Amino acid sequence: MNYYSDENDWQWLFRNGIDWDKIIPLYYKSFPTEDGFNSKEEVISFFEEILQNTGEWTGNAVAQRAAQLDKEGAGTVVDGRTIPGEALSALYKEAIELDAIGLPFPAELGGLGAPSTITLMLLAQLSRACLASSTQMAFFTSIGEMIHRFCDEETAQRLVPMIARGEISGSMCLTEPGCGSDLGMIKTSATPTEDGKYLLNGSKIFITNGGGGLGFVLARIKGDKEGLAGISMFLCEQNIPEKEGLNYSIAKNEEKMGMHGSFTTEVVYENSVATLVGEAGKGFKYMLHLMNEARIAVGMQALGTIEGSIGYAISYASEREQFGKPLTELPLMKRNLEDFTTERDALRALLVDTISHYDIFQRLDLKKQKSGDLSKEEEELLKESSLWTRKRTPLVKYYACEQATLLSQRAIQVLGGYGFMEEYPVERYHRDSFGPLLYEGTSQIQALMALKDIMKYAMKDPKRFFSNVLFKHPSKELLNGSSTQEKAFSSTHYKFKKNMVKLLVKCLRPDIGELFNPKSWASDENISELMEHAETLCQALSYMETARVLCEHANKDESRKDLFFRYQKLILPRLEAIYTDWSIR
Incomplete structure (x- = not known):
């Protein structure tokens, strides 16, 4: 199975649902390019070839390994480190061989310089095969993008190529015991040192991929005001030259209802050396950038879950006979399956349109941050894409995640008693679907954000x-x-x-x-x-x-x-x- 080449709807949306006329000039100023592309059409064909290759990989190797990864888990915690297991290690190895990790990074940082749209489509493919795999992979690209955007040039030149090669990944360290969604209550402290660094003390819980090698950490500098205005962001690496042991440690990997193949950890900081990112007191603002991207990405994850569960249910129903007919020909089942596919295809269209707007926004926003030099036309385009991105972000996160949990449940019911058995993947899809429903802001948080807008x-x-x-x-x-x-x-x-x-x-x-x-x-x-x-x-x-x-x-x-x-x-x-x-x- 190829999750791109075998899907006519994805092919139509790739060619017609993405605003390539606006996106490609933001990545390629003129033709021929340094990479040898002679036209927009050649660039689009190259991107489509990437999705064909990743569609083959995810539809076969990743999908076939999903049950093994779910059963054996992400790995273990040994002496404060996370050690990936056999299945997760195989995923990383294949991703490195395909250059899938470096897709969105600039060529000068070891990447392919592909638009965000391609990375997000790959995320949906991965999630269709295995949600835990997509989650682990996401914390390579998202962390690399954050380093490129918010850290100094020396740090980006040092760390992003390492991420592109699959040597390290990272995490976003926000949640603390008792804080939940109220980030203004954060207690992790940051104490300035004479050399301009900071020492972090505190702990973070429910941190996805906390042992990846580095993390962006929200903490409060000693003496700074309470609430969100006093929160700063720090880059903290687990291995640093000035420390013989670990700079921070992983206390445990959580046992979860689903997504067994992803690490969800407790991270402990004890005088952990860290670097301030940007300006003090702006941590929440910087974190919002990743959270907004992450919420759209989580919508793509949920879409993959819907595609996987409904696709399997339809395949099963077309082969299973009851009352002398395939299940797909029984009137009520036929109607239900039509409704499920309608919602799936509609959500797919909404998400593709949204990532098209987001791609334009993030590219122009990055250019403005790096150079501050946008033309009048680009300023208008940035404003328009920003409005659409802001409007859509809570909606796609809410809608896709709610439907992923509901439709994966319906997929179980299509299989009847078989759907309840571990032998069939729909029970895994349903268990895993609760992760996206909860992380990066619950459905209720998204609803309040939409109301606020x-x-x-x-x-x-x-x-x-x-x-x-x-x-x-x-x-x-x-x-x-x-x-x-x-x-x-x-x-x-x-x-x-x-x-x-x-x-x-x-x-x-x-x-x-x-x-x-x-x-x-x-x-x-x-x-x-x-x-x-x-x-x-x-x-x-x-x-x-x-x-x-x-x-x-x-x-x-x-x-x-x-x-x-x-x-x-x-x-x-x-x-x-x-x-x-x-x-x-």
């Missing part, structure tokens, strides 16, 4: 926000020759906006004459009432953004209209249930 928009320009709904009925658009899918989307979207405004008015209780004055209605009590509806609002926003993308794709290609209308049929009853909930609670 809505409130920020409403309070920044309430006149425009409310007028956009109250005075922009889609009737004109419905009469001006729009396509059938545009008319359907416009009508659905207008109904959503109207009901959302009703919800805001109901909870915030603005006086009629003070509708455009947010200070009069945005009290803590009113906001708290609105927060009760954050999750259903996030659901509705996710459905609308997905439908928007499917409508755009249908406008590009008639063959995509069927998916748009199947998705409309799927979400309309859900939206009506949400609107009812808003009106009665």
Whole structure:
């Protein structure tokens, strides 16, 4: 099985769902390039060849090893270090041979300089084969990208090539006992030394890949203010020349419900030497960059889980006979499988569109950070891509992860009793699906982030926000020759906006004459009432953004209209249930 070449939908999305016209000029200024590419088409063909190769690797070697990795685990902790087991070591070896680790790094740092889009698509392929494998691999590329972006040139030149060669990887060290999502409560301390370094003391828990060799650590410099404003970020390496032993140690590897093939560790710092990254007090800001990328990446992981579990369930159902027919021909099963594939394909389209916006954003944002020199055209493109990335990030993380857990459960039910047996992979997909549901911010955190964005928009320009709904009925658009899918989307979207405004008015209780004055209605009590509806609002926003993308794709290609209308049929009853909930609670 090749997870790219055997998937027509992925091939269509690669060629039509990614904005290559905007992305490629951000990576290649002119043709021919130093790498020998003579045109945009040659570059795209090269990227597609990468995905064909990784699709072959993940669809065979990685997928075939997944059960072994799940059974034997990631490895062991010995004398404060993590030691990868046989299966995980084999994954690393293959990734190095394929140059998969260095995909996003610049050529001068030992990488291939490929767009983020390619790395994120590979992550989905890996997750379809084995979620634990994708998690371990992600902490090579993401940490290398953070070093390149936020650390000095000497550090990047020293460490990123090592990561590209698979010699070290890293971790993001945020969570502490008792802190959870409230990072402002962090207790790990950083004490300045005379040579400009810092000594870290404290511990971090639930740290994925904590023994990879280095970590970005959130800590508070002694004497700095409480809360997020006093948090700084540090780079801490496990092996350093000035220390004979380990600079920090791994206390244990957690025993988890799922994702047995990934390390989840407790990291202990005892006068651990570290380097301040960027400016003091800006740690949370720097961490947000990785967290935003990570949330999109986790959405891709969840998509891979959906693809793996639903793909296996359909294959099983097509071969299994009951009542004289294949399961796929039994009416209820047929309908269920159609709904599952509709949601899978719709989510795939949403995520591909999102990573296209994200790729543009992160490339221009990096250029602005490194040189500060953007043209007027690039500034506009950065602003647009930033808005889409910000809007979509909590939605794709919420929607994909919730559906991965639900649809992997449904896959088990398709297999019946066999689905409950370890012999079949769907039980592993379901157990593993709870990881993405929880890490990088739970679904409820994502819902609150989406609500925060809505409130920020409403309070920044309430006149425009409310007028956009109250005075922009889609009737004109419905009469001006729009396509059938545009008319359907416009009508659905207008109904959503109207009901959302009703919800805001109901909870915030603005006086009629003070509708455009947010200070009069945005009290803590009113906001708290609105927060009760954050999750259903996030659901509705996710459905609308997905439908928007499917409508755009249908406008590009008639063959995509069927998916748009199947998705409309799927979400309309859900939206009506949400609107009812808003009106009665």
